[in-house]
Each structure stands twice: as structure tokens, then as C-alpha cells.
Amino acid sequence: MSHANVSDSSTRSPLFLLAIGALGIVFGDIGTSPLYTFNAVLQLAGDNTQPETVLGALSLLFWTLILITSVKYVMLAMRIDNNGEGGILALMSLLTGKEKQHRLIIFAGLFGAALVYGDGAVTPAISVLSALEGMELIIPGVSPYILPITIAILIAIFSVQHFGTARISKWFAPVMVVWFMSMAMLGVHGIILNPEVLKALNPWYSVHFLFSNGYASFVILGGVFLCVTGAEALYADMGHFGKRPVWLAWFGLVFPCLLLNYAGQAAFILANPHLTDNIFYRLAPSVLRGPLIVLATLATIIASQAIITGAFSMTRQAIQLGWLPRMRITQTAEDNYGQIYIGAVNWALMVATLALVLFFRSSAALASAYGIAVSLTMLMTTCLLFIAMRQIWNWGRVPCALVAGAFLVIDSSFVAANMAKLMNGGYIPLLLAAALCMLMIIWRRGTTQIVRNINEHPVSMTAFLQTIRESAVSRVPGTGIFLSKQPDITPAVMSWHVARNHALQKNLIVTTIEIAMVPRIASEERVRVQQVDESVYRVMARYGFMESPNIPQLLQGIELFAQVDFTDATWYIGHESVVGAPHNGLPAWQRKLFVFMKRNSSHVTDYYSLPHNQVIEIGRQVSI
Template identity: 55%
Template sequence: MNGVVESAQSEAARPLVKAGVASLGVSALGIVFGDIGTSPLYTLKTVLTLTGGAPTPEAVLGVLSLILWTLVIVTSIKYVVFAVSIDNDGEGGILALMSLLGIKKHQRPAIVAIGLFGAALVYGDGAITPAISVLSALEGLNIATPAFEPSVLPAAAAVLVALFAIQPRGTSWIGKAFGPIMSLWFLAIGALGVWGIARHPAVFAAVNPVYGLHYLLTNGYTSFLVLGGVFLCVTGAEALYADMGHFGSRPIRLAWFGVVFPSLILNYAGQSALVLDGASTSSNIFYRLCPEPLLIPLVILATVATVIASQSIITGAFSMTRQAIQLGWLPRLRIIQTSEQGYGQIYVGVVNWLLMVVTVGLTLFFGKSDNLAAAYGIAVSATMLMTSALLFIAMREVWGWSLASAGLVAGIFLCVDAAFFAANLAKILDGGYVPLLLASLVYGVMLIWHRGLQAVTQAIAERLIPVGEFMASVEARKIPRVPGTAVFLTRTSRDTPPVMVWHVKHNRALHDYLFVLTAVTQSVPWIKDSERLSLTEVAPNFWRATAQYGFMERPDVPALLSRARDQGCGLQLEDVTYYVGLETVVSREDGKGLPAWEEALFAAMARNAVHVTDFFRLPPDGVVEIGRQVAI
């Protein structure tokens, strides 16, 4: 296994849904919809800027029509209707979807590549979302008075540093407030939208998709650039799918169709109506909807809402990291459980501080939300394109749809996502390279770590000794048998584990009771208790066990031993010593191993990874580590 979690929470404590659907829907407003819910702060202004010059009524209605129908097709239909219906034992997101399809056929490098790079792009999104959201919120101060303008950037940096600084405390202490605050936010933006629509009710004409199509077909390259800006209105849709495991599909659908979707439509329509009524687009249009006496309270509410949206993205990055570690795609990191009530409440220090450095750096480098918008869309659009490709395969293999049916539905999603991705590619030189560079680095780390693990496993497997041969050697050499139980943790699923051989070689003794444990992470989030443990007695008082875990679960080996004894394994649990191997990676002398640079990077990650002992919750005073060199 490949991760570390600290918590007093019981093993495999899968979050149980006990609250009502309505209550969970309110909670989902804060956890799931923060990102997409704060997009009105910057989306319309960014899009109208891309139209060039003062926007004409045709441009305003065309842009609004594109935004409305993008919300319908991408978020409402693709994600809320289809994607959340394809879950991996209740879990969503591109990694869970990749794992679901991976268990259908084990050799699927294309699916693995799509899923991993899509997951890597989430980290780019996690760095940019807090920066653009907080900057957009605080830029409302410029409308209140220009005197605030020099303070916006330092204030944004301070808010972001504070946001990341509170992460070690966990979010459970403010989690209960997320839903009500975001409920107030959606109520406020919906009401502001109604006020704006009253100024120019003709804006409702944009419901007709002809306005959007006409704008796309008659404005050449400008409409192509505008499409990239329009995409900003759905940047939180992928996070919606990834967070499904916390609430289930029904609360998410209720919150979306009952609150979020109507509020977003009303606000975008209200902003557009204001522009049609002659409002300037030189500053943030969103705040021009607000009556002047309420402007400062709205800025405060917007800042809090963007912090909540940013918190959701950061928590998503933590969850993504845990899944990747469990599946063997990232080095072991220390993961701290910050709440006994919510399994999703975790903290990953390395990820948190790296994200903070990148996020604050991006904020200071780009300076304004308009500039950051260029870097934003490409990460999410690429992830959505990859999700659509996986959805097509899931429709065929999970739902059993015909090629024609799956091709028709997924083909529409792929065409829409491909158009958005192509439009966002135009932003590469303006900042779009940032998330692609970040994703490439994360993807590279994933591949190197996984290849290194495979090489270590293969190197160890080359020198395995059959159990019969090993036990005969112990008897022939008159190796003393001492009282108690020895538990050997190993990657190997057959023969004698190397750590047992090393123990006998160095200590010249062996316990009376031997228990060899291999923990396997499956490509599903959870494993039934009845399927957890399989036991085989390979020699007298010598048991080999395989423990199955889902990628959302955490092992507890002492508890597993009690389960093994209940299944007939005669262990002496009052006297147990745990043995684990401590491997030092070196280069193969025959030149047939990994390239030198790849081996060096893997060795560096292995040295800095948290030791596997912690992950299994072994008692510190009962563990013996035995080291050896492994040539890869």
C-alpha cells in the first residue's frame, strides 16, 4: 500500500448518508457548487472584452445565449444527468471513472493515460481557481472607490495565504456554515439578476439558441476567442462530478436544478440586460448590478463565497492525491484525517503548501482576474474532453448501450468539449501554458513513481524462494523457533517473502507462528467486509493472507489480525512482532533497468516518501525494519 493516514476513525469508515435529501442538497451548495457558483464574477466581463470594442446588442444576446446553452448542455445534461449516473461504487471524478473502466480490462494504457492526465490537470485548476476567484471578488472594491485599487492585489495575496494557512486545522469547524453562506450567495445573485432583467426584459430573447449560433457563424476568429471565454461559466462542472461521493446524485441534482442553475441564469441575464441598457463594460459588470449602499456587503459576501469555492477545490486536490496514492500513482504522503465525522475531511501538507506557493505566485504574476482568465479555461476544458471520452466507453461497457446510441450522445459532448478546448488553445501564449506545464509535471511524477514501483516489485520477484524449500532449509539449518507471532508485510503474492528470508539470515531465528500479509488496492472505492480477507495455510502454523482494500479505504493491520483469528487462523495476538522491508533503490549494473535519470528521480521520491509502516497503523514499539538494496 502506498499512503499514510492519521486518525482515530475506524477502518473503512465510509461516509453514511443519514440526513435528508434536502439537507444534503444545502450542504452540497457549499461543498460542490462553490466554483461554478462564483463564475458570474468574471465570466461575462471576460467574454464581452473578447468581442472587441463596445458590445452591440447582437453580441450581448449572442454571448448570453452561448452561456445559457453551455450551462444546459455541459453542466445540466452531461454532468448532472449523465455523468453522476455513472459512478464507481458511489464515487465520481475522472480517477474513479478511470478505475471503473480499468477493472473491465486490465491492459488499457490509453484509458490510464487519459485518466491520469485529466487528474493531473485538476492540480492546475486547484492553483488557478483560488487566484482568479479571490481577485475577482476584491476587484469590486475598485467600483466603490478607485482609492482601493492599489490594495486589491496585496489583499488578494493576504487572503490566499490565510486560506492555505488554515488548512491544517481542517474544514469541519466551518463546514456547517458553507451551505447556508452559499445559499445566501445564490439568493443574492439571483435577486440581483432579477433587478437587472427588469431594466431590459428583452434580454430573455437570448433563450433562443439561434442568437448564439448566429454570433458564432458570423464573427469569424472573434467568435472562436469568445467561445474560450464562454467556457468559464462551467469551470466547476468537473468538480461537481468529483465531489459526488460526498452526497450522492439526488442531493446534487436537487441543488443544481432547484437553486444553482436558476440563480446563474438570472444573474447572467441580469448582467447582460444592464449592458443592453447602456452600462459600461470597462469595470466588473457583476458589481454594477448592486445598488451602491449594498456594494461593500456584496464584496464581503463575494469574497467569502470565493474562499469557500477555493476551499472546495483545495479539498478536491487532497482527495485526488489520496486516490492517486492508493492506486500507486503518487509517492506516499502524510495524510491527516481532520474530522471523525467526514472521511473526505483530510489534509495533505505537501500538496497544500505547494498549491499555496503556486497560487500566490500566479496572483502576483498576472495581477488581474482578466489576465488569469486566459490561463484558467484550458485545464478544465482538457479534463472535460477526457471525461467525455471515458463516458463514451462507460456507456458501452457499464450501461450496455449500442455503438450508435453511445456515439450519438457522447459524440455531442465530445464535439462541444472539443470546440471549447480548441478555443482555449488560443490562450496558450497568454497564460494557458501554466496549467499545462503544471499538469505535465504532475503527470511525469505519476508515471515515474508507478514505473519505479513496478521495477522494484519485479526485482524482488526474481529472487523468491518457494515456501517448501525455505522451511526445509530452516529445519535443516536447525534455525531456532521462538514463541510468538511474526507478521511479514510484503508486495509478493507467492512463495516466501524476501523480508522473512532477510530476517532469518540476519537474526538466525524464526517465530512459531508466521503470518504473511499482502495488501492489495483494487480499482473500486470500497470493498465489502465479507470480501476483505482471504487466508491459506501454506505450511504448519504458516499462513499467507491477502487483504483487499478500495482506493478510498485505509488498512488497519492489528484489526485485520483479529479478523484472521476469527476465521480460524491460530495466531498468538498477545505477542506479535511486525516485520517490514526497507528497500534502498540502486541502479542495475547490467544496464537493463530504468534509465539513470528515471531511477534517480524515483529513488529521490522513495527516500522522501513517508514509510509504509505508518499506513498500516502498526504499533511503533512492535515493528522491526529490515533493509536491503534493490537494483532497478
Template identity: 55%
Template structure:
């Protein structure tokens, strides 16, 4: 994990946490187009054709207007009302997303297992659907080649695999060089799909009657089970809505709202209406109705633009997975991993190799296994619909505890969201047997890893606290045994909040000597994304030349102990920074023999993760030539 000590918000922020001054608002909104809206912005490529594939019989006027009405009102209720108007007002110091919301509700200050379970499983579900997004997006774009030149159909899947492998392969290089183009390219994309939609609407302007929700409700209640199951396809139009909330910390609330209301929302409405108008006009529904909006001479350029847009959308999903992984590590729910900062310009531009390659394997496997975007659409949506359901649950608690709303007011608003989310989730349940089990299984695996890692970490910490020695007793032992004090400063990172760190006790036991200056440091990751530099470090003297310090970091920050030591000088610590040795423990996890520890299978899995986690010296940026490791077995 690379970085500096105090990655704090820029001075020019508003109440959302990380927004630039007013003059930069349009620039930030343009940049947000390339990071935040790629997923939801490319959904017209596959959503309406999937809806038409689910409806029974040939689409007549009632079916077309009814399904279009459902799409328009889903975009409005789920994205505009729930996420833009409500969820984005519940930020954790400017950060959004289900993990930030979970942390905001105080899960580290008090035991709230239900909230933790909801938040973690919601995050795990995002990983599951995140593996599908690049595959379905790129496939749906390239399938336009089938309409341009049917002879190219055998090459769609190989081309999609090649693009996806190349996309994941370049992640370690970062996107700084081309990232500034993402916003303008997506602006061109949204303008293009809006114009395509207008070209369809002029052929059948009456399509705008679908703005009346009666058409959607009539279709829903007059077509029996099919009217309900079609919601699973309609839901595809908002599968990227969670990203608006999760990426809020990158840009702030106002740029995202501006981009949504001014560009994205109108473009999506126009394009979906244009596709529906084309169907009403009698256009063939075989293939992809999206590409039928395009004049034949411009079809190949549109396919190229769509492919680029889906690559950008996939990039956003991958970057979001990296950011969520870092949050989970900092909050103590995933093992430490190597995190590489790929750019000095943006904190969110990082690379997590393990996550990258695992995502690539799953995404490429899904592409090869399902082969068509229609097949992937059957697996898509169930995970993110469940995530949205969990977000609504946490929003209810936030309305009560953070906004101070009454139970009736919070229940009315959150209850409405829960009804909508539940309907979409139940409709998506029909996809379980058609591939929907894939993201759910992935999510269960990720959740299991998080849960076992946290349980194991707590078990190790509990064992460490069982044999703590008070500092006066330990120092008295040093004097009584005439343990020599050698020149220099010894720094002991520790999990303990009091008494003598076990690493210091082991050091004296094995080396029979102790440095003249002792500095014990505990690093706490708080349930906020950022900590002010003035609140970063506290130091207290517990004995002559013996200091105990507590460092606080937000879950979006990167601990850097050498820089903390430099800061401690201003707090009265008389240590020699040029003569420092770091003593860190390396625990080997073994099962307890008294039968009171973790179940054997959990202990084995945790032990494997512990052995493969990034070592604490790397995590804290300790100079390798100044680190001494002391090992011991810890029975959990």
C-alpha cells in the same frame, strides 16, 4: 494516514452509494452547496466581464444576446446534460471523478495504457487549474473595491495574497468548526446573485430572447474568428462542472442534482441574464459588470459576501485536491504521503501537507504574477477543457462496456459531447501564450511524477519476484539448518502473491532465528472505492503455524494492519496479539548495472520519491515499538 479499518458507506444509501434517507435529502443538498458548487457558483464574478473584453467593438444587441445565449446553452449542455444527466450515472460504487471512472473501466484487471494515460493526465490537469481557481476567484471578488473606492486599488493584490496564505495556513486545522456554515453562506450567495440578476432583467426583459439558441449560433458563425475565440471566455461559466462529478461520493447523486436544479442553475441563469440586460440598457462595461448590478449602498456588503463565497470555493478546490491525491496514492500512482484526518464526521475532511503547501506556493505566485483577474482569465480554462474532453472519451467507453450501448448510440451521445468539448478546447488554445501554459506545465509535471512512480514501483516489484523461494523449500531449509524458532508472532507485510516474502528470507539470513508463528500479509487496493467488511480479509494456512493473508481495501479507504490482525482471529488464526513483531523491508533503490533497468534519470527521480515517501510502517499504522526494519538494495 489515519483512520479505522472499515470506512464503509452508511446503511442508508441508494444506488449512488452514499445518500442518506429521504428526510435528509434537503440537508445534504444544502451542504453540497458549500462543497460542490463554490467554483461554478462564483464564476459570474469574472465570466461575463471576460466575454465582453474578448468581443470586438462596443457590445450591441446582437453581441449581447449572442454571447448570453452561448453562456446559457453552455451551462445547459455541459453541466446539466453531460455531467448531471450522464456522467453522474457512471459511478464507481458511488464515487465519481476522472480517476474513479478510470478505475471503473478495469485498468487494474487488464492492461489498458490508453485509458490510464487519459485518466491520469485528466487528473493532473485538475491540479493545474486548481491552482488558478483560488487566485482568480479571490481577486475577482476584491476587485469590486476598485468600483467602491478606487483609492483601494493598490491594496487588492496584497489583500488577496493575505487571504490565500491564511486559507492555506489553516488547512491543517480542518474545517469542521466552520464547515457547517458553508452551505448556508452559499445559499445566501445564490439567492443574492439571483436577486441581483432579476434587478437587471426588469430593466430590459427582452434579454430572455437569448434562450433561443439561434442567437448564439448566429453570433458564432457571423463574427469570424472572434466568434470562435469568444468560446474560450464563455467556457469560464462551467469551469466548476467537473467538481459535480468528482464530489459525487461525498453526498450522492440526488442531493447534488436537487441543489443544481432547484438553486444553482436558476441563480446562474438569472445573474448572467441580469448582467447582459444591464449592458443592453447601456450601462458602462468598464470594470466589473457583475458589481454594477448592485445598488451603491449595498456594494461593500456584496464585496464582503463575494469574498467569503470565493474563499469557500477555494476551500472546495483544495479539499478536492486532497481527495484526489489520496485516490492516486491508493491506486499506486503517487508516493505515500502523510494524510491527516481533520474530522471524525466526514471521511473527505483530510489534510495532505505536501499538496497544501505546493498549491499555496503556485497560487500565491500566480496572484502576484498576473495581478488581475482579467489576466488570470487568459490562463484559465485550457486545462479543465482538456479534462472534460478526456472525461467524454472515457464516458464513451463506459457507455459501451458498462451500459451495454451499441457503438452507434454511444458514439452519437459521446460524439456530441466530444464536439462541444473540442470546440471549447480549441478556443482555449489561444490562451497558451497568454498564461495558459502555466496549468499545462503543472499538469505535465504531475503526470510525470505519477508515471515515474508507477514505473519504479513496478520495477521494484518485478525484482522482488525474481528470487522468490517456495514455502516448502524455505521451511525445509529452516529444519535442515536447525534455525531456532523463538516464541511470539512475526508479521511480514509483502508485495508478493505467493512463496516466501523476501523480508522473511532476509530476517533469517541476518538474525539466524525465526518466530514460532508466522503471518504474511499482502494488502491490495482495488479499483472500487469501498470494500465490504465481510470481503476484507482472507486467510489460508500454508504450513503449521504459518498463515498467508490477503487484505482488500478500496481506493478511498485507509489500511490498518493491527486491526486486520484482530479480525484474523475469527478466521482461525491462533496468533498472540500481545506478542507481535512487524518486519518490514526498507529498500534502497540503485541503478542496474546490466543496462536492462529504467533510464538513469527515471531511476534517480524515483529513488528521491521513494526516500521521501511515508514509510510503510506509518502507512499501515504499525506500532513503532513493535517494528523491525530490514534494509537491502534493489537494483532497478
């Protein structure tokens, strides 16, 4: 879920500084997984702390991080980007223009994106809960207060989103550097207790464990998977800093620190098999547990922040690509395009996150709901990567089948293992994802049907202007600006205006906004102006799916319109009232959902930053 602009800073700033900056945004989710992953593994193992179980689980953690995060995402997926942007929606947009199987690609992209939202609600809940649960080790009797404190912190996180994070984000990277270094030192401390755990680097321990413990090993895979739940976000967020800084940060700091910490936790379990709760905090000397809890809480707040702002960015992409209704998007920092706020998404995520905390009440219980959605997203990404290898890299079928097939087996195994959590709460993120995916499909179907019906009898601008001349329609002084969804025909709102008022301004500007399947459009490729007739112009502007159009600013920047008084111009937009179609329309329940979304969507005036006191809205009934 990329949430920032690939700005010129990626070329101006030193690689090392960009890599450090990435720690605070890109690696928050995966960087806090050691707080709860080994606890979840032991819970699924029935607190089995036999050496073969601990070493086998540790080996699985090592090789899952290597194969899924390092190989699949960092070394493979990040090489397939959409003009620098990653993530499943960006990948879907890249492939829809290159592959005939549009429906398969769109389904994989939409369902994968909806699944990210589903687990996005779980991440802040499980991260903050797991961080605060360490207080039980240093403050007797604090357990009843952990839940209220967690709720208070989560409410605070969501409540300050409208201020933006520009001022405090500069502290994200230093905090995360201290966090990763602390994890590494804790890991070394644990390894010293029992260096035998380093044997788990041998992949044989993973293979032997998987095939010698039957169903128990299979179930434990669901806990092991939690170590890579931030990998999909890592791919989506690479657009903020670029590939090389993310690679440097991952291999230079994050990956080694994670491996050391998991090894240290395994060593502690082997040395203390009777202690199987709060392993991360027990690894630290008692005198350091208090500061460590504070540091962990800060790290989980940063991870939650990254998830929330990532959801904002993904929502903007979906809106621009036409899969969600318009929402009010507030830019919270003028110098950083990625700093945005979407109130509807923020409060919906807050409600979902708080509901999960109140329902599950502990990180151990939340782990049962965590992972299913992300594992399915990774499976969808693998399917899209196979298509990308074929269509973009032009690999042959055999190499594609071998590489994608290997990851397909791994991803499918994790999906199947996580399905064991389904009835223990895993259905919740799936239901959230299914509901969101359904809404996106209904919105697309409804808007497509409206456009088709409005333009059922298209008329070219040349023919329309000729009809006006022949009908002696009055041409009054002034400038009329009409928004049009189709660049080649007369806007329906213009036809309605003439039919009702029998007059039209002398100066006409017909503006069409096209959203391209790339993140951003270069300024020199942004706009094209065509003169249709005397004082009649057609403006065709292109924006990327990571950009928000500002039409007045666009038109005022066109040299040809330097003499136009935009403060005296009139903007015309259409308003469609939806009614049921007698035949071949949307089912009634879908139409009602569509009307509800349309009624509550952001007004086109706000979305395109049109001047409110210069807009005329013309209504019409449309059957769908």
C-alpha cells in the same frame, strides 16, 4: 475531486437537507464563476458591447451550461459511477478492469487528473481576486491594496487546513444558499432593466453568433467556457452526497440562479454599454455593494476550500492506486472519513496559487490562464464516457458515437478556443499538469520494476517452510508479522531475515494489502485468513482507493488472533536502496527523480500505522 465518504448519512438524512448541504461543497467552484466570466467574455470581444455580441455571448453561456453541465455531467456522467464515487480517477479505475485498452484509459485518467491539479491552483487565485476587486467601486484608491489582501486571505486559507473544516463546514451551506439567492435577485433586477435579454434563450442566437463573426466568435468561446469550469469538480464530488441530492440542488437552485445572474449581467451591459468592468458588482445597487463583496469573498473562500480538500482526496486515490508515493495523511475528523489533510499537497498548492496571483495580479489576467486545463480534462472524460457507454451500458457503436461524438465536438471546440490563451499564461497549468503526470508515470514504472526484481525468483510459503525445517533454522518464541506485496509467495523480507539471522519466530503472520478498483470495501469482504502451516497464517486484506489501511487495527480485529499479544510482536518491513541497472533499466534522469520521490515519501510505518518501537527494517539494494 471527491473529498468525502459516502456514509450512511446519505440514506438517513432527508433528500432536501442533503441537497442544501451539497451547495457548500459541490457547487462552490461553478457557483462563483459569474464573478469573472462575463468580464472575460467582453475582454476577449475587445469590449464589444453591441447587442448582437452581448446576446450571442449570453446565449452561448446558457447553452453551454445546459449541454455541458446539465446534460453531459449531471444527467449522463453521474449515472456512470464507481460504487457511488465519480471523477476521472474513479472512472479510470472502473474501466481498467473492463476494457482491453488499458494504456489509453490510464493515460486519459492520469492526464485528466493532473490537469485538475493544474487548474486547481488557479481557482482559489481567480475566485478571491475577483471577489475583492469589487472594492474598487466603493473605496476610492483601494486598488493597490487588493493584491496584498488577496495574498493574506489565501495564506490564511491554506494555513488553517491542518485543523480540518469539520467545525466551520456547517456554515458553508447557509452562506452558499444566501449567495445563490442573492445572485438570482441581482439577475432579476438586471432583467427588469432590459427584458430583451431573455431572447437569448433561443439557441439560434448562439448558432448565428458563432457563424457570423468568424475568428472573434471562436476566441470568445474561451471566455464562455469559464461558466462551466466547476462541472468536472461537480462530478467528482457527487460521492459525498449521492446523485439525487446533487441533481436536486443543481436543477432546483444552482442552475436557475446562474442563468438569471448571467441574463441580468447581459441586460446591464446592454443598458450601460460604456461600463464593462466589475459587471457583477455594478449590477447591485450601490448601497448593497459592500455586503455583496463580503458575501462574495466568503463564497470564494468556500469554493477554494472545496478545491483544496478535493485535491487531498484525489491525492489519496492516486497514492492508493500506486500512481504517487506515500504521503502523510492526517484524519482531521473522526466521524467524517472525507476530512483529511495532506501537508505536502497543501503547501505545494499554496506556493502555486500565490505565484499565480503575484504573476498575473488581476482576475482579468488570470482568466487568460484559466480554462485550458479543465477543457482538456473534460475532453479526457468524454473519451472515457464513450468507453463506459460501450462496456458498462452495452450501447451499440452508433448510439455511443452519436452521443459521445456530439460532446467530443463541443469539448474540442472549447479546447481549441482556450488554446488561444496559451501564450497569455495558459501554458502554466499545462506545464504543472505535464510535470505531475510525468512524476506519476515515473513513480509507477519505478515501483513496478522494484517489485519485479525483488520477486525475480519466487518461492512458495510451503516450500520455504519445508526448507527451514530441513535446514534446522531455529524457531524462537514470539510473533513475527511480515508485510508482503505478493499474496502467493514468500515475502522477500522474510527470506532476507532468515538468511542473515538464521532464526524465525514460531508464530508468523504474513499480511498482504490489496487496493481494489472500487472506493470502499464492505467490512464482511475486507479480510481473508489462510493457515499455511502450524502457527503460520497468511492475511489478505482488501481496501478501496478511498480508504487508508491501518494494519494493526485490522489484525487485532481478527477473531483467530484473539490470543496474540500484539504488543510483543515484531513487524518486519523491507527497505530498498535503488541503484542503476546495467541493462534495460530506467533512464538515469528518471531513476534520480524516482529516488528523490522515494526518499521523501511517507515511511511505510507511518502509512500503515505500525508501532514504531516494534518495527525492524531490513535493507537491500535493488537495480532499476
